[in-house]
Structures are given as C-alpha cells and as structure tokens.
Amino acid sequence: MSTLQNTTSSSIIFLLTGVPGLEAFHTWISIPFCFLYITALSGNSLILFAIVTQPSLHEPMYYFLSMLSTTDLGLSISTLVTMLGIFWFDAREISFNACLSQMFFIQLFTVMESSVLLAMAFDRFVAISSPLRYASILTDLKIVQIGVAIITRGTLIQTPLVLLLKRLSFCRSHVLHHSYCFHPDMMKLSCTDTRINSAVGLTALITTAGVDSIFIIFSYFLIIKTVLSIASPEERKKAFSTCVSHIGAVAIFYIPLVSLSFVHRFGKQAPPYVHTLIANAYLLIPPVLNPIIYSVKTKQIRRAVLKVLQPSAAKE
Template identity: 90%
Template sequence: MSTFQNTTSSSIIFLLTGVPGLEAFHTWISIPFCFLYITTLSGNSLILFAIVTQPSLHEPMYYFLSMLSTTDLSLSISTPVTMLGIFWFNVREISFNACLSQMFFIKLFTVMESSVLLAMAFGRFVAISNPLRYATILTDSRIAQIGVAIVIRGTLRLTPVVALLKRLSFCHSHVLHHSYCFHPDVMKLSCTETRISNAVGLTALITTAGVESIFIIFSYFLIIKTVLSIASPEERKKAFSTCISHIEAVAVFYILLISLSFVHRFGKQSPPYVHILIANAYLLIPPCAEPYHL
C-alpha cells in the first residue's frame, strides 16, 4: 500500500484491486469473465450485423435493439482491459486521467442503457396501443433524434460528476477496492470535502436511471391496461409475449444495479470479494444477457 502526502490529481497513480482473499484463483476467476466478454462481443456484433445487412429488420423495434447492442458493446469494452490486466498480469496501476476517463464512459454507457430500455418500453407501448400508426409515429428521423438525445442527455448529466473529481486532492492510500474505477471508491480516497461531489452524483443517478425506471414501470402499466382491454384471449397472449423479452432485460439490468447500490451502502460488513464480484457482474452480465433475451 502506497502512502503519499496531500497530492493533486494530475500526478496520482491509483492501484486497482482484483478479488481480495482470492488472489491465488485470479486466473480461474478470469475464465468466466473472459467467457462473458467474448459472448457479449459476439452476440451484440451479430445483432448489429444482422440489422445492418437485412432490410427486413429496418424497423423501429430493431433500431432500438441496435442502440442497445451498441451501448452494450461500448460498456463491455470500457472495463475488461483493467480487469483482465489484473487477473492475468497483475497490472494494477492506472493514472488518474485514465481512471477518470474509464469512470466517465462506464457511467455514460450505463445511463444510456437505461435510457434505451425506456425508449424500447415506449416503443412496445406504441406498437400495442397504436399498431396501425406504429411506423408513422416512430419514423427513422424520430428514432435518430431519440438516439442523439440519449447521448446528449447522458453526457450533460455526467460531465459535472466526473469534472468535480478533478478538484479533489488525495492523500494516504491510493489503493482502489475494485478492478475498475468505481466513482464512490475514488471519492473515499479524497482528503478534501466530497459532499458536493456526492450530491451531484446522487442527483445524476436519480434524474437518469431513477426517473427512467419509474417511466418504464408506468409504460408497462399502460401496456397492461391496453392489453386487458383486448377482447380476444389469443390477442392478449400475443401482445404480452412481445413484452416478455424486454421485461427480462430490464430486470437483469435493474436487479444488478440495485444489488450493487445496496451492497455498497448497507453491506459494509460483507467480505470484500462480495462487493468486487457484484460490481463486476453488474458490468459484465447485462451486456452479455440482453442480446439473448431480446
């Protein structure tokens, strides 16, 4: 463990951590991580290739799916370099600027994924409530505008969160407790006041994933209400079946997000490896599982 005097961010080298207490098994632990990473790359790449090359898939539902696959690919690329670097080569050092960049992109793609899941829920509602106007409501230009809005919104929400970290000073331990740069983990090492950073970070989380989860639930309330108004049981079953895969993808994403939040805030007595494994699962499992649900 390295010890420093009050140090400005520009000269800091952080030390990432693998899985505490399981260092002897890092090579074995890397195998499922590597499998998930390869599965994510192959699954999402095949989806994008199919949508781009098949004109029959140039429809709103598949455009939203291509957004989700692009976000999943981007999120999965943001973390394996540091994870596998630790597990395979024990490369733990990361500069502050590199840490900041990784943190920003992890947060950005996570927020974008939540936004795309909301857009897909809206698309499901339009398809069920106004099937004849589905293509006219969700035109190509409107879907493109939604995609641009998702990127801009996420960037504007998260830039202040990451920028505030540049103003912090760090002292004593520079050892992070995860295998990637986790925002609360970095703030714990600061020897300056972090209340503003905490407040801005919490606000960004609530106004993005928090609000979007509420709107997703509301969308499904409207979907259920619309489906129940359909007279034919067969049509009800068909309408509900189109939503199952999306519900599964939403459940995987938010269950792991909530689990990570609960463990971080209330599981302080849990073994360190529990925090690490849940944090890694949160970034690796949704991008891997969602293409096969959808």
C-alpha cells in the same frame, strides 16, 4: 495545502483490485471472465451486424435493439483491458486521468442503457396501443433524434461528476476496491470534503435510473391496461409476448445496478467479495444476457442471426 492539491495531478496512480483474498487464483478466475467477455462482444456484435444487414429488421423496435447492443459493447470494452490485465498480468496501476476516463465511459454507457430501455418501453407501448399509427409516430427521423438525446443526456449528466472529482485531493490510500474505476469508489479515497460529489452522484442516479425505471413501470401499466381491453385471449398472449424480451432486459440491468448502489452506500460491513461479485455482475450480466434473451425470445432476431451464421439454415 499545496501538498494536498498536488495529489490531484496526473501523477497520481490508483491501484485496482481483483478478487480480494483470491489473488493466487486470478489466472483461473480469468477463464470464466474471458468466456463472459467473448460472449458479450460476439453476441452483441452479431445482433448489431444482423440488424444493419437484414432489411427485414429495419424497423423501430430493432433500431432500439441496435442501440442497446451498442451500449452493451461500450460497457464491455470499457472494462475489458483493466479487468483482464489484473487477472493475467497483475497490472493494477492506473493513472488518475485514465481512471477518470474509464469512470466517465462506464457511467455514460450505463445512463445510455437506462435511456434506451425507456425508449424501448415507449416503443412497445406505441406498438400495442396504436399499431396503425406506429410507423408514423416512430419515424426514422424521430429515432435519430431519440438517439442523439440519449447521448446528450448521458454526457451532460456525467461531465459534472468528472469535473468535481478533479477538484478533490487524494492523500489517503490509492487502492480502489474494484477492477475498474467507479465514482463512489474513487470518491471515498479523497481526504477532502466530498459531500457535493456525493449529492451530485446521488442526484445523477435518481434522475437517470430512478426516473427511467418509474417511467418504464408506468409504460407497462398502460400496456397492461391496453392489453386487458383486447377481447381475444390469443391477441392478448401475442401482445404480451412482444414485451417478454424487454422485461428481461430491464430486470437484468436494474437489479445489479440498484444492488451495487445500495452496497456502496449502506453495505460498508459487507465482505469484500460481495462488493466484487455485485460490481462485476453489474457490468457483465446485461451485455452477456441481452443477446441471448433477444435471440431466444424474438423470432425475427433468431432468424436473422441464423441467416448471418448459416445462410442455408435460414432457408429451412
């Protein structure tokens, strides 16, 4: 029993996995991944910089967008080193504590992104249903409080997962199935009872993404009800257009997240590359596409980005 307990010490080394069966092509596979990381980091940094430096964007909607860009940057940075390390240098080894830290931050930023998307849905509801009271409801102090609540919520939910993993023994294979540390993946390698870990992990997923998605849907039910009560077709179209970017952000976040959770729990017979594809999409698609969606669909963001990149172009 003492031997099993020793396997939970910091001396444990996990082995990360790139793309199963395509190890010989990792260098070539790294090219699109590099492009995606560059796009995610530069796009979100640019939007964040534009919101901070442009006074015209100092409004609740764009404060929430800056939170979304911050969480996307966090997700990208959390996996950048291990993923590219595997593709470039075949650096698959990662210590137990480093793996726990990476898992914590990946899932922390995931919970934070879900919370931010819910806050943005509330923002759209207030803007459409009570436009005259919008500024008085979503004050700067209220937005700061929401931001603190989002960070606190994520930390409180993810900390038990880390503590429960530390109590496990790992006497089987130490080979993980992704290029980063993921809670269900680490849990499966344990040779001790993981029913508590599984229950807590599922509870965390339901109380975050599950609850948030229900409230987002409810928010849009109220938004649609409010918009349909507007007499003018032009005003209806304008009201709906302010929600398009947020709906896109919700879709590209929740679809890969739900797909990955289902594959881990019910897709044991699926080919390894399916797990790899969905796992990478879960982390890379939202950070890559969110800046593009908001830049294309939101005129104010597009103008602000142009002003940052080309001051002369913004005047045209």
